[in-house]
Amino acid sequence: xAAHSVENTEWVFFASPFVFIRQNILRxxxxxxxxxxxxxxxxxxxxxxxxxxxxxxxIAHEILExxxxxxxxxxxxxxxxxxxxxxxxxxxxxxxxxxTVPVGILDITLYRDDLTLIDTQPxxxxxxxxxxxxxxxxxxxxxxLFTGRTIRAALDALIDFGRPAxxxxxxxxxxxHRELPIRADHVGKNIPTSLNQxxxxxxxxxxNTADEVIVENGRENS
Amino acid sequence: xxTAEKTVKWTRHDLLDLxxxxxxxxxxxxxxxxxxxxxxxxxxxxxPALRGKTVAMLFFEPxxxxxxxxxxxxxxxxxxxxxxxxxxxxxxxxxxxxDTAKNIEAMNVDMIIVRHASSGIPKILADALDPSxxxxxxxxxxxxxxxxxxxxxxxxxxxxxxGVHIGIVGDILHSRVARSNIxxxxxxxxxxxxxxxxxxxxxxxxxxxxxxxxxxxxxxRNCDVLMALRLQNERQVEKFIPSIREYAKVFGINSxxxxxxxxxxxxxxxxxxxxxxxxxxxxxxGNNSVILDQVTNGIAVRMAVLYLLLGTKNTRK
Numbered sequence: 001x002a003a004h005s006v007e008n009t010e011w012v013f014f015a016s017p018f019v020f021i022r023q024n025i026l027r028x029x030x031x032x033x034x035x036x037x038x039x040x041x042x043x044x045x046x047x048x049x050x051x052x053x054x055x056x057x058x059i060a061h062e063i064l065e066x067x068x069x070x071x072x073x074x075x076x077x078x079x080x081x082x083x084x085x086x087x088x089x090x091x092x093x094x095x096x097x098x099x100t101v102p103v104g105i106l107d108i109t110l111y112r113d114d115l116t117l118i119d120t121q122p123x124x125x126x127x128x129x130x131x132x133x134x135x136x137x138x139x140x141x142x143x144x145l146f147t148g149r150t151i152r153a154a155l156d157a158l159i160d161f162g163r164p165a166x167x168x169x170x171x172x173x174x175x176x177h178r179e180l181p182i183r184a185d186h187v188g189k190n191i192p193t194s195l196n197q198x199x200x201x202x203x204x205x206x207x208n209t210a211d212e213v214i215v216e217n218g219r220e221n222s
Numbered sequence: 223x224x225t226a227e228k229t230v231k232w233t234r235h236d237l238l239d240l241x242x243x244x245x246x247x248x249x250x251x252x253x254x255x256x257x258x259x260x261x262x263x264x265x266x267x268x269x270p271a272l273r274g275k276t277v278a279m280l281f282f283e284p285x286x287x288x289x290x291x292x293x294x295x296x297x298x299x300x301x302x303x304x305x306x307x308x309x310x311x312x313x314x315x316x317x318x319x320x321d322t323a324k325n326i327e328a329m330n331v332d333m334i335i336v337r338h339a340s341s342g343i344p345k346i347l348a349d350a351l352d353p354s355x356x357x358x359x360x361x362x363x364x365x366x367x368x369x370x371x372x373x374x375x376x377x378x379x380x381x382x383x384x385g386v387h388i389g390i391v392g393d394i395l396h397s398r399v400a401r402s403n404i405x406x407x408x409x410x411x412x413x414x415x416x417x418x419x420x421x422x423x424x425x426x427x428x429x430x431x432x433x434x435x436x437x438x439x440x441x442x443r444n445c446d447v448l449m450a451l452r453l454q455n456e457r458q459v460e461k462f463i464p465s466i467r468e469y470a471k472v473f474g475i476n477s478x479x480x481x482x483x484x485x486x487x488x489x490x491x492x493x494x495x496x497x498x499x500x501x502x503x504x505x506x507x508g509n510n511s512v513i514l515d516q517v518t519n520g521i522a523v524r525m526a527v528l529y530l531l532l533g534t535k536n537t538r539k
Contacts, residue, residue: 107257109271110261110269110270110271110299110529111269111270111271115271116274120231120232120233121232121529121530123250123253123254124254124257124258124526124529125257126256126257126260127257127260127261128260156270157269160264160265160266160268160269161264161265161266162265
């Protein structure tokens with residue numbers, strides 16, 4: 001509800017000179033809404049099903065706009081949620097262009113830079129890219145962009161499959177705190193977070209709940 | 223399979239035999255191997271998972287498949303490998319195995335893969351050394367990675383192991399492959415029937431949960447998978463049978479005998495094959511044969527084992 005009213009003011013912004021005040025008031029209210037929510041539930045919902053769908057649709061348009069169509073375009077989802085998002089982007093692109101793009105699945109576990117530092121080994125899943133990526137424009141898809149280390153690993157993994165003409169990055173959430181010089185080309189939503197917060201993307205295909213993005217507060221702080 | 227992934231954590235430091243592994247741990251290895259199979263089909267057959275790790279291979283018995291397979295598996299995971307063949311090492315000067323192994327340990331290797339003609343050598347090394355130890359075959363006792371790749375191949379071809387009827391034919395007495403396979407296959411719910419001359423059948427082997435017959439035709443008629451074993455001439459097997467020719471006639475698998483088998487029966491062999499003895503050339507090269515698939519799968523399975531044992535910093539402490 002609160003988020004909705006903020007969106008309304010964007011439109012008023014151009015129409016009314018009072019908009020600065022109104023928008024600020026609403027922003028304040030919205031911000032406080034999150035604060036209260038945090039105190040009560042220790043988490044807040046940032047995006048719902050519709051918001052995620054709209055963001056993906058916009059990203060699909062952006063991808064097509066940036067690449068001037070879908071020639072040579074391939075999507076590669078990073079396990080696990082990136083794969084679901086890549087499938088959804090493919091559907092969005094199909095609705096826009098009436099054609100489908102190939103979708104690959106990438107498991108980056110073997111390329112992680114902390115493999116020897118963690119205590120129990122992560123389970124490996126299959127990487128499935130059944131098309132030649134050489135000369136193609138690859139759009140990597142992931143749910144949350146955080147330190148950038150996953151993307152570093154994904155880039156290394158992709159290069160082992162061939163030499164793409166270009167690699168772009170599409171993420172649903174960018175939560176900041178990069179530790180490597182990596183940025184996304186297409187972002188669903190930027191969420192400023194603190195390091196002790198946790199961003200969770202839930203998708204109905206694998207989480208058996210309605211789509212949502214929530215920010216949880218860490219236990220040790222606040 | 224999903225549940226196995228979620229619940230099992232790999233905590234082991236060594237792989238000595240399948241008897242010590244739980245059903246879930248075996249399933250975890252097979253599941254992990256599935257993902258590694260794809261790596262060997264890539265243009266760049268290498269992933270950086272074990273960069274900086276060193277694997278020493280101590281082979282005191284001849285080997286082609288196992289040694290090459292382990293070496294490729296390690297290299298495709300970016301580990302460094304070194305080969306120590308007994309015949310060209312200081313063992314010929316009278317150094318003991320343990321001393322040799324301790325010297326290798328002193329050079330900071332992370333894993334020792336060992337094959338030896340005496341049962342129990344890998345266990346002795348595992349107890350004495352800090353690096354991980356993998357048993358690549360010890361005497362007549364165990365050959366766990368061979369059993370794992372056999373199970374992987376069956377699961378790959380038939381989609382399951384539960385309820386599959388597997389016949390193992392030949393020199394059971396000297397076969398470490400058979401013993402490891404019995405541990406693993408029965409744990410995963412397969413039904414195992416052993417077949418061979420009474421002199422080459424260990425006493426009380428039924429206690430491992432298998433049935434025993436001396437009638438090859440019975441096994442051929444009833445099995446989904448038929449595994450032939452080599453007569454181990456290096457273990458003086460000729461003392462146990464009247465003649466090789468007679469053995470081949472009674473227990474050799476040929477296309478004539480296979481006519482009574484199920485149409486999609488899988489023919490397996492851990493190698494090396496003695497063509498015309500335990501299996502005829504026609505059958506070994508026939509449509510039902512998955513002998514070379516076993517070799518291909520061996521790399522994926524060994525990659526999975528190396529990854530699980532070396533993938534983390536778990537130490538003996």
